[in-house]
Amino acid sequence: MSSITLTINGQKVSAQPGQTVLKAAQAAGIDIPTLCHHPALTASGGCRVCLVEVSGQRALQPACTFPATDRMEIQTESPKVVRARKFVLELLFSERNHFCMACEMSGGCELQTLGYRYGLDHWVYPTYTQRFAVDASPPHHLMDHNRCVLCRRCVRACAELVGNHTLDLRQRGAHSMLCADMDVPLGESTCISCGTCVNVCPTGALVDKRSAFMARPKDVARVATICTQCSLGCGLNVVMHRGQVLRLESRWEAPVNGGLLCRRGRFEALQDSRPRLLEPLIKENGRSAPTSWNWALAEVARHLHHESPQQLGLLTSTRLTNEALALLHAIFVRQLRAAHRGTCDAAPPALPFTPCGKLTDIVASDFILIVEADPARDQPVASFFIKRAVDQGTRLVTVESRSTELTAFAEASFPPRDIAIAVDLVQAAAKPVVVCGAGLRKSEADLLQKTQPKARFISLVSGVNTVTAAALGLVDRIDPAACRTLFIAVADENGTLDPLAARIDRSAFVIAMASYASPLTERADLVLPMATWLERSGGFTNTDGTQLRAHAALPPSGQSRSDWDILGRLAERLGLDARAAKADLPRCDA
Ligand code: SF4
Ligand code: SF4
Ligand code: SF4
Structure with missing residues (x-):
């Protein structure tokens, strides 16, 4: 339908039919003050701060809920509007305690800002005591x-x-x-x-x-x-x-x-209170002692260079940036051909089709099937999207070996052996979404192929940057006991890699790149201190293939360095072109 034209404060404004007066004004750069309104929420028109004068209307109307119509004339700051708005604010300030100087939000409070804007300098009504x-x-x-x-x-x-x-x-x-x-x-x-x-x-x-x-x-x-x-x-x-x-x-x-x-x-x-690693450490006579970056990297390069591929291992967290994972691939897969490499996270399920769904598809769907996933535990924000969709009438069905928090929201839950019934339900829906977890079996994946291409498919992998790690062949099973030299990229992993410390051979040479002290860094012969997630920038590929960029909010603490910085310097010592390693990065949808 063609756009409509209305006049706000004498200015001609174009709007879409169905748009509210507030949205039309905002699109034209005209400011109407609000308080109960928030762009991410449905409008409620409760506070009456956004009242405006509308031609032909006896009473003032809330701009956040009043629909704009063709040839409508609006006044947003007329004397009548300002008087009414001030009255509303005077009432609000008189209720409860709004002694702004003692409030933590002073200087950022929307009510206080409105008070200044409309010149409220005293309480007109008895305050609520x-x-x-x-x-x-x-x-x-x-x-x-x-x-x-x-x-x-x-x-x-x-x-x-x-x-x-x-x-x-x-x-x-x-x-x-x-x-x-x-x-x-x-x-x-x-x-x-x-x-x-x-x-x-x-x-x-x-x-x-x-x-x-x-x-x-x-x-x-x-x-x-x-x-x-x-x-x-x-x-x-x-x-x-x-x-x-x-x-x-x-x-x-x-x-x-x-x-x-x-x-x-x-x-x-x-809330991480673990001790930070702030300088490179090298073990001498069984005790860790500080060393220089130059010496630490030279020692790492020497050990890696002299190790045979069959006895060399790489164990990596998936909390590393795309750039760091590409460098690990260039060093350990292409250059050193390490026989042992893996992570603590499960590989994404092998699917006979390409997953193409995004979280936003969930709220637009009429049917959601969850297969062997626990979003409320593992990816909580995904569970918020699912619960929102159910609130709006979307049907939810689960296929699971054990119940999860979302089971209570489902109209039916099937054991894995009955997945075919759930697949039939997906096929009968108009805009279905299938959400699967890392525990999806091959037989289940094959059956789910029937839902393609109609169903939007979201694969919720465990870990953080697992999609990139898997695409680079770094997500595999690893037996630390089989490695004589083991490089562990612990990053700022929350203890998930620690149990592996007990499985490392006593005579193995261990290099740990980590942000925090842990049983693994205690076991390590060389420790390379790494910046935390707040201290490094870099790319990530999320579970649905979206390319994301992290930006450092803090400089690296002490002598710690970003993951890609450490690995780039190591690559150069091994005679590799660190920039060329980027060619190893997988192409993912944006
Ligand atoms: S002022 Fe804050 S706490 Fe009170 S209803 Fe509004 S959002 Fe909720
Ligand atoms: S990315 Fe962070 S905020 Fe989002 S669901 Fe995961 S843990 Fe929560
Ligand atoms: S769940 Fe708790 S913290 Fe989250 S919006 Fe509701 S009341 Fe607030």
């Missing part, structure tokens, strides 16, 4: 009811984006109060600590405990990067103040996750 408790029961965030303006952004975010439905308002009018479940403390509720509500709250009512009162919102900087805690690679912002990381925040425009983060990605990723 009742004090409310602060609910600090969740592990990572707190709820201060004194600052809440009951905009319901958090309620909508928890339901619409996360599909968790923990939050709601209880009672009515002046007695309205945000509550969790049947009014239990947040920490005892069904809250999964994803922090999405914290990120959408416009005031200081929901606060990240780690960074509370650490810096004024206007004094922080943000670095856009990706989470490397699982194979989704969710986009996020690292919030920085004076060179320190304050917290991790949603990046709403991120391609994979659209701003959603899970507890692991938003909070736990900053």
Whole structure:
């Protein structure tokens, strides 16, 4: 349908039929103030801050929900509108405690900004003097009811984006109060600590405990990067103040996750208290001693150079960048032809077709089949997309050996032997999505081929950059006991490689490239200190083949270096062209 034309503040504006007045104004660069509105959430028109004057309408209308029509005339800052908006703000400031100077959000609070914009310099109405408790029961965030303006952004975010439905308002009018479940403390509720509500709250009512009162919102900087805690690679912002990381925040425009983060990605990723490795170490007389990078790399090159391929092993984490994995391939596969190489993560299932689905396909689907995957445990943000789809009426069926958190959301769950029934259901659907995990068997993959090309297929691999590692032939079984020289790229792996330390031959020469001290680095004869995920930039290929780029928020600590930097220098010592190693990188869809 052709576009419509309306007039806002005397300016002709084009809009699409069905667009709200707010969207039409925003598209034309006209600012209408909002409070309960958030671009990632459905509009509710609850706070009345966005009221505008519409020709032919007796009352002022909320721009966030009022549909734009052809030849409509709008005034967004007329005296009548400003008077009404100020009245709304005066009421909001009079409820609860909005003594801004003592609030952690001062300088970044949307209510405070509106107060300045409309010249509120005193309380017109008697202020609400009742004090409310602060609910600090969740592990990572707190709820201060004194600052809440009951905009319901958090309620909508928890339901619409996360599909968790923990939050709601209880009672009515002046007695309205945000509550969790049947009014239990947040920490005892069904809250999964994803922090999405914290990120959408416009005031200081929901606060990240780690960074509370650490810096004024206007004094922080943000670095856009990706989470490397699982194979989704969710986009996020690292919030920085004076060179320190304050917290991790949603990046709403991120391609994979659209701003959603899970507890692991938003909070736990900053909680690593393991001792850092800050300088190269070499073992002398059974004790590790600091050495120089030059000496350490020369020793590594000497040992690798003199080892026979049959007794050389590479064990790598999949938390390495694309560039580092390509260098490992160039060094250990092409140059040294190491007979033993592998990771702690399972290889992606061998499929007789190419997976082509993205997370966003899940919410647009009418039928989801999950086969041998546990997204709520392994890739939590994927489970948010699935629960959202189920809320919207999408049917969910699982094929699984044991039940998972999502089993309760499924209309049917089949044991693996009955997968054919589920495949028939997929074929009968209009826009099906199949989500499979690393445990998919060959017989199941062959049966699922029948769902192609209709079904969008998403393979959820374990690990982080497993797609690239597998494409380079680095994901395999490895027996550490069979190696006389073993290079272990531990990276900032969370202990998953540690059990292998006990299986390494006592006489083997072990080189560990790692960020943190661990049983593996204790066993190592040479330790190369590596930058953490916050300290290095580089490419990643996520589980659905999307190419992503991580950006360093911090410089490498001590003498540690990025994975690709260490391996590039090692490659040069072995006579390889480090830049040419990039040719080994697989081509993946963007
Ligand atoms: S942290 Fe997540 S699950 Fe918990 S209440 Fe907020 S949005 Fe809901
Ligand atoms: S806690 Fe924040 S987002 Fe939730 S209703 Fe109150 S002010 Fe709005
Ligand atoms: S789902 Fe994975 S990538 Fe996304 S925030 Fe959680 S741990 Fe990080």
